Amino acid sequence: MATTTSTGSLVLVTAVFLASAVEMVEALTIVLAVGVTRGWKSAFEGVAVALVALAGLVLLFGPALVHYVPLSVLRLVVGGLLLVFGLQWLRKAILRAAGLKAKHDEDAIFAQQVAELSVAAPTSGRDATAFAVAFKGVFLEGLEVVVIVITLGTTSHRLGLAAIAAGAAALVVLIVGLVVHRQLSGVPENAMKMGVGLMLVSFGTFWAAEGVHVTWPGTDLAIPALVAFYGLVAWVLVAALRHDTAEEPAGLAASGEALHD
């Protein structure tokens, strides 16, 4: 019993940490662009207010869901949400790994943000533009993390653990970003997104099925088994798509998609 609980906790912490790290890398790119072009004071203020707002959302909705929604309903709805959300992440990661979708390019996004922010000269005192851009960058990227923390945390009754994992990821990315003082373009974002997608789909399948009273052999141990199964499916799909596109090279040209997608 203790083994299944610790396995579930480990998968939960890994999923939340990776998802949070991926989103925070994207937010860090925006914050660094703001800091470099407009100054750090307003950028940090925007980041701080956004983090407080995100933490407030978790505190507001997390305990309310746990206390007022029956567990089977919560698992069905949250499982369904995670399943759809995870399938979206996994689909994008597979298409990127197969070369059918443009990869997230932090260098290009950083250059674009710097060019946009350099147009208007920084004003003296509080820089409203810097504050707003930093706030929006962190808040919007963080919303996905909040949804993951609340859904994974509430259904497993480990909201505190999920929140700590997300906070730790944000802190690690922030410290690394400040130390190297540049956007983290070397981070293997697609591999991380693939991992998060696999875990979200696995948790989604597990809880949505539990919500409709499916009996899982091995209870929580079914989650790593699901991760392994979906990992195998993703690997086969990437290999098959690469094989198909190698036979039809013209298909690779169709990758002009939005960088932020």
Next chain:
Amino acid sequence: MTEDQSAGQQPPQVRSDDNPSLVFGWIRAFGRFWWDFLIGDTPELFVGAVAVIGVLAVLSSKPGLRTIAAFVAPVLVAGVLTASVYRAARRRTS
């Protein structure tokens, strides 16, 4: 600019209409957030996930099939993912 506005006549009911439109705007924005979040450009994933849960609900309504449903679930989800990935691949290569 209309004649009424140019004459500086701003009826009070115009201001009172602002609140419902503001609320309506918030509701629309909230709805759009969830639409983009759940459906976006991949409606087949949403429909597929709902269909999978429906099949599992039907299977698990019979107690003898509840464990079998656990093995059916990942296969159905993998089918939805494969269909969506190949749909995207076809759109990009055509």
